[in-house]
Amino acid sequence: MSMILRPVFLLFSILCLLAMPHMAQAQLLPATGGDEEAAEQAPDPYGRETPRDAVTELIRALAGQDYAQASHYFDFENADTTAGESDAQVLAATLQASLDAGGKLRSFSELSSDAAGRVDDGLPPDRERIGTLGDADNTPIVLMRSESADGAMVWRIAPETVDALEGQSRDLQLTDSNIDEIEGGWAIAGAPIGDWLMVIGVFLGLFIAFRLVAAAILWLLRAALSDPHTNGLYRFLDAALPPFALLLAVIVFQLWGGGASISIIARQTALRYIGIAAWVALAWFALRLIDTIARTLTHRMEKAERRQAVSVVTLARRAAKIILLGIATVAILDTLGIDVTTGIAALGIGGLALALGAQKTIENLVGSVMVIADRPVQVGDFCRVGDVTGTVEDIGMRSTRIRTLDRTLVTIPNGDFSSLQIENYAARDQFLFHPTIGLEYALTPEQLRDGIRIIESVLQENEHVAIDWRARLKNFGASSLDIEVFAYIEVSDYAESLAIRQALLLDIYDRLHAANIGVAFPTQTLYLRRDADGSEGDGDAAKG
Structure with missing residues (x-):
């Protein structure tokens, strides 16, 4: 596992380093929008270019109880109210009180990061619904894209929501003199300590409860099965239930946290970063599932003695883990609000440079995949x-x-x-049997024919010789009459083919010897020529 974590940690570090400058510039650069006007406008000092940015900055201002800053996220110009600066701060405090009383805001991931907002939500192009107020009517909280005083197109709370908040402020009897008393007692990051403890306690309680249920299910299966570790269902549940318990805890927490009567700051922060736990659960589940599948396949391949297939499974397991953890890392960075698009592009360029430098290594890796997939040898x-x-x-x-x-x-x-x-x-499925058997020149033609028939009968009678055999007189050799044998031995084992080849040659030799047909060996005959006076002279030597 450490071999997997090292490259993933390196990937995470690179992404963080690449994303840090973009985080620092996030408040200065305008968000890219769906039209040219948004791309050309000057940066908004309050970060209201997209619905996601506007809500994030508004929550940040409310967390610090900076209602003067929060008032910049309301569109008072087009509202029916004639609120002044102090009244605008009261409306901001009213919004916080209404949300704390059970109002809802969409989570960070659900908010649009496009300057043009969502165009498929059934609302006018300049409207974006981001939640509901905590009143009896569940009044929607709507953002409107309009031109600010400095001429920039920004997203602010729409006039209809502003008018509704003005009515709630009268019901709550909030004034500019008592808005500082909205959050009483000890607070951390703009929310009471009790609310933070409740958020953490609920999530941990849910996870522990679901984890205990998962452990109980696995215990019952172990008790019911004779050999649970060889059971496919048990192996799957053993891999899936622990991370699934975490995922269920995330889902139930999101359902509870959406309308809980606690600080909107604590709820919204928890709902934003709970997405990290969801990605952790999914990655955890996928990693355990990959390991389970890999172990099963490796066990089967080892039993079949297919060691090269084990190498494929190992490579695929490692590659899948690296890709999975890379995707999870990018998703977590996105949840944290880090723009990883540029970082991923830079990482791609760096990866290309690395690939060029490690060309031989990649060539060997690709070659191994081809060898294992094509299987020319095992x-x-x-x-x-x-x-x-x-x-x-x-x-x-x-x-x-x-x-x-x-x-x-x-x-x-x-x-x-x-x-x-x-x-x-x-x-090989067959082995070639192709000897050349030399018979003596001293044989009569009939003995030669008998010798050929003997060789043919040996081939025909052996059950391991394929039917398309032949034995023919091929040449009058230098010292023998050459009989060419051409046949195939129908076995696939090399050692067995050698044994059958030996048996065939011995049988041929035995039968030829019994028929008094000699096997030739290199000989030389010397002829001496007599001169006219009867003396012996130099002769001509001939091979025979």
Whole structure:
């Protein structure tokens, strides 16, 4: 697992370093919108370019009870109210009190980060619904995109919501003199300590409860099954239930936190960052599922003695984990509000540069995938690769090792291995039986024919010889009458083929010997020529 975490930690660090400058500039640069006007406008000093930015900055102002700052997120110009600066702060405090009383705001991930807002929500293009007030009528909280005093197009709380808040402020009897008393007691980050403790306690309680239920289910299955670790259902549930307990806790917490009567600051912050727990749960589940599948496949491949397939499973498991954790890291950074688009693009360029520098390594990796997928050889096969002949001992992710006939170990990088000519002797389904049997020249023609018939009968009677055999007089050789035998031995094991080959040759020799038909060996006959006076002279030598 540490081999997986190291590259993922490196990926996380790179993304963080790449995203830090963009975080610092987030409040200065205008958000990209759906029209050219948004791209050309000057940066808004209050960060109201998109619905997500406007709500985030409004919550930040309310958390600090900076109602003067919060009043900039209300569109008073188009509202029916004639509120002054102090009244605007009262309306901001009213909004916070209404949300604390059970109002709802959409979570960070649900809010649009586009300057044009959502265009598929059934509202006018300049309107965006972001939640509901905590009144009896569940009055919607709507943002409106309009032109600010400095000429920029910004998102602010719409006039109809402003008018509704003015009515609630009278009901709550809030004035500019008592708005500082909205949050009483000890507070952390703008919310009472009790609310933070409730948020944390509810989430932990939900997770512990679901985790205990998951443990109970697994305990019951272990008690009911004789060998649970070989049961597919148990292995799946063992991988899925622990992270699923965390995911269920996140879902139930979101349902509870949406309308709980606690500080909107605590709720909104928890709902925003609870998405991290959701991604952790999904990544946790996927990682455990990958490990379970990999272990099952590896066990099956090892039983079948397919070691190269085990290498494929190992490679696929590691690659899947790295990709999964990379996606989860990007999603978590996005939840934190970090723009990772530029960072990912830079990471892609860096990855391209790294790939160019590690071209040979990547070539060997691709070569190993091709060797394992195409399967020209398997572990244990006797083969010839280029000028190397031997038995394949291992097919790894980088190289293939071959034990030669001299008992040396040759390591061939898979990039080169996949490009070489490979002759796999172990893949033969038949072995060629092609000897040339030389008979003596001293044989009569009838004995020669008998010798050929004897060889044919040996081939015909052996059950391991394929039917398309032949035995023919091929040549009048230098010292023998050459009978060519052409047949196939129908076995796939090399050692067994050698035993059958020996049996055939011995049977042929025995029958020829019994028929008094000799097998020739190299001989030389010397002829001496007599001169006219009867003396012996130099003769001509001839082979026969």
